Amino acid sequence: MTETTKQQGAPAEPAPTGWARLPMIPGPWETLVILWRRLRKMSTALVLLFTLALASIVATFIPQEPAIPQTVAQWRAGTDGPGETVASMLDAAQLFDVFGSWWFAGIMVLLLVSLTGCLVPRYRAFARVVRRPPVAGRNLERLSNHARIGTSLAPDDALAEVDHMLARRRFRRRGLDADATASGHRQIAAERGHWREGGNLLFHSAFYVLLIGVAVGQAFGFTGQINVVEGSTFTDTRIVYGAVQTGRYFGLDDHRGFQVRLDDFAATYHGNGTPDAFVSRVTILEDGREVMTNAPVEVNHPLVYDGMKIFQIRFGMAPHVVVRSGDTVLFDDRVMLGDSDNDGVWTGAAKVTTAPEQQIALDLVLLPSFDVDQQGRAITRGQEPDNPVLFADVWFGALGLERAVGASEFIREGEPVAGTTLVPGRTSDELVGDLTVEFADLPMWSGFQVSHAPGRWLLLIAAGLLLTGLTASLYGHRRRVWAEAWRNDDGTTTVVLAGVALQRKVVFAEAFAGMTEHLRTALPAAERAGQEVSLEAHHG
Amino acid sequence: MAELSNTLFFTAFGLYIAAMVAYFFRMAFTRATVDGVLASTRAGERAGIAATGLAVAGATAHLGSVAARGIAADRVPWANMYEYSSVMALIAVVAGLVVVQRRMGYGHLMGFVLAPAVIMMAAGAMLFVPAGPTVPALESYWLKIHVTAMVSASAIFILAFVATSLYLAKDTAEQRVAARSGQRYAAGTVGAASIDLESDTAKAPAGAGPAIGSPLELRRVMSPVWFGVFPAVFFLVWGLAKYDVVRGMSMAPVGALLGVAAWYALPYLPSAAQLDALAYRLTAFALPIFSFAIICGAIWAEEAWGRYWGWDPKETGSFFTWVLYAAYLHARATHGWRGRRAAWIGAGAFVALMVTYFAVNLFVVGLHSYAT
Secondary structure, rough: OOOOOOHHOOOOOOOOOOOHHOOOOOOHHHHHHHHHHHHHHHHHEEEEEHHHHHHHHHHHHHOOOOOOOOHHHHHOOOOOOOOHHHHHHHOOOOOOHHOOOOOHHHHHHHHHHHHHHHHHHHHHHHHHHOOOOOEEEEEEEEOOEEEEEOOOOHHHHHHHHHHHHHHHHEEEEEEEHHHHHOOEEEEEEEEEOOOOHHHHHHHHHHHHHHHHHHHHHHHOOEEEEEEEEOOEEEEOOHOEEEEEEOOOOOOOOOOHOOEEEEEEEEEOOOOOOOOOEEEEEEEEOOEEEEEEHHHHHHHOOOOOOOOOEEEEEEEEEEEEEEEEEEOOEEEEOOOOOEEEOOOOEEEEEEEEEOOOOOOOEEEEEEEOOEOOOOOOOOOEEEOOOEEEEEEEEEEEEEOOOOOOOOOOOOOOOOOOOOOEEEOOOEEOOOOOOOOEEEEEOOOEEEEEEEEEOOOOHHHHHHHHHHHHHHHHHHHHHOEEEEEEEEEOOOOEEEEEEEEEEEEOHHHHHHHHHHHHHHHHOOOOOOOHHHHOOOOOOOOO | OHHHHHHHHHHHHHHHHHHHHHHHHHHEEEOOOOOOHHHHHHHHHHHHHHHHHHHHHHHHHHHHHHHHHHHOOOOOOOHHHHHHHHHHHHHHHHHHHHHHHHHHHOOHHHHHHHHHHHHHHHHOOOOOOOOOOOOOHHHHHHHHHHHHHHHHHHHHHHHHHHHHHHHHHHHHHHHHHHHHHOOOHHHHHHHHHHHHOOOOOOOOOOOOOOOOOOOHHHHHHHOOHHHHHHHHHHHHHHHHOOOOOOHHHHHHHHHHHHHHHHHHHOOOOOOOHHHHHHHHHHHHHHHHHHHHHHHHHHHHHHHHHOOOOOOHHHHHHHHHHHHHHHHHHHHHHHOOOHHHHHHHHHHHHHHHHHHHHHHHHHHOOOOOOOOO
């Protein structure tokens, strides 16, 4: 979007006559034309870019709902951030979801219109310029870079040598006969560096490809998350996933329906407790038939199957808890615990019975590497479950378990009626009445993101075009070189080499010096060299 | 190996400071004569040789430190903020020595190249962590590609920022000198526009340079007070915000000293036009690398997190920085924006880069919060 300002000079309007002179209110068409002209201005594009930048600062410092919904909820409730009133104002301006807001979309559309407005005329101009052969030069020795070289070769042979040199330096060349030049000598006109403008156009056009790629991904893509315990299976259908983001054109039927069984999850740690690797091993089944066994899913190494990508995103402990009343099994499940503070303390809840007024729930805390510190407090030495201990608090009564709330939420009023501490394989004594809790064993659970992301190759192409275009436009520079040769009276030949660069003049001056140097060695010197071999290269 | 790396790090740190002082000495022992020619005295020449030697020795020790760190940790040694800062400083110094001093011949800029390198190393040292393995999310060959590109681009952007801020100072001085001598043309801004761009309209007439009277005039028209106060306040605020009162108070004089050094250096710096061209070339070099780094980051994010772009604070920050650098390039090609306005945008883009690097890692919670 460089140098559009030059094209802004609108042709002078004919002076209005008669009644048209009076009202200066532009009509709808004129308004459109004025807006269009304004949008095409470089300064408008700059202002739009700044607005875009401003929007992204705002989004860095105001919590964004798609990224951290919990914090946004706290801001809205007034428990965190600047208070409820401010939060509602922020909400009104869609500042909790800047990148999904209508005004952000508006800026993007305006930028795109501005871009199109800049690009269309420049495409036309570029097409014209590229097709035009190199133009003849005149007054070569007045150009900022020029040199005279004397040689014993005939003018045509000398020019052939120059032509060869320019060809090696990848100039586009055009030979001009003596009657086509102002000086009356044969000339070679050469030109190079259309890549600057070409790269510029390529770079800016790549944004359209990028946009299409993003749109395809949005419209035909799907992303969902699912947690599974070791030994369990999930089927690729819409209902099993949480945190679903689905495109308009990814329907229920587009789910593949294959099954994924988590055979094993392993988290390994270095000696100092920092994690080393998280690996899930899964089996993929189609209609109960194993089609892929022992396939690893790792951080940075997603598993691809049938157009769906399965990513390892989280993991946790899932103690197998059995609750019995006498010999009746009330609850037998593996409870997925979370480590929300990332401190090695795994917490969660088990909702045992949902009969009204008779509800039972357990609050579970698991320390994977149980120890007692000097103050007598229970701690965990590390993340690895080498000495797991489960603490279970039993709640009884109207716990609100019939409500549809989060897995670990229920009404905790008063105190738990009983508590117990268990190691794997142990069953508690009778806690309340004949209620017992067994900690059978400690499997792991693994959290996957499953996504279908079409159009990625378009994004890659766009990225490639962006980079190629950007580099070309920043390094390319247009330069023209001319050479003329004529025979002197004494039989020697004089070659004049001249050139100008529109950009990067210092770099060109060096290259030009290199060219003259090359010609001085390549062309056999004239018999009577003397003053003819004066090399003057003015850099400017 | 980890011990050796730390020792070499602080050796390099000391050598850089010594080299910086020597570069400033070199300046002090260079005479600026009336016709604008800089004449080095013998002491100045010696100081210059010593400075270059110290800087090269420092860079060598620094390289050793980075290599030892890599061997100790058994991975690429730029995976946390300490290492990243260190490598960024190293690349900035090496690029400064090779490009700014050797290729462009702007030796007097080197003191100002070493200063941010030293500051970067100091800031990095405060985030020191022992050499060790990284979390699984970072164990990918994309770490090598993405972070290497990012650290290189950032280092070049440091140099560009040095050139930009000195350009702004020098340009102000040149314009004031021109205004006082009754000239209409301030060669600085106008010349800058004609050096590397398509504009043919804005060429200063021959001989309308700022070299009217002594180049020392450049210093006389500027007040050293403001040169000291601005960076001092900036460093104070930075220190207070990030560390504590003691560090804030001790950082302020460093800023003041650097600012006054820039004031003192005004006659010795390349012309405003040259500084602007240098800043532009450096930015133009770094921006494709920076873009490449962001693209690699997106590919890596797709591999690791299952989405290529999620407006994570770091992603937002780098987008913001990229937009500002793009605006800088556009501004340099737009009438009414090139010169000082564009330079301010460039400086702002660098601030955005630093905020994205430091603040987003340390203050804002996001997926890139792996400072320690």
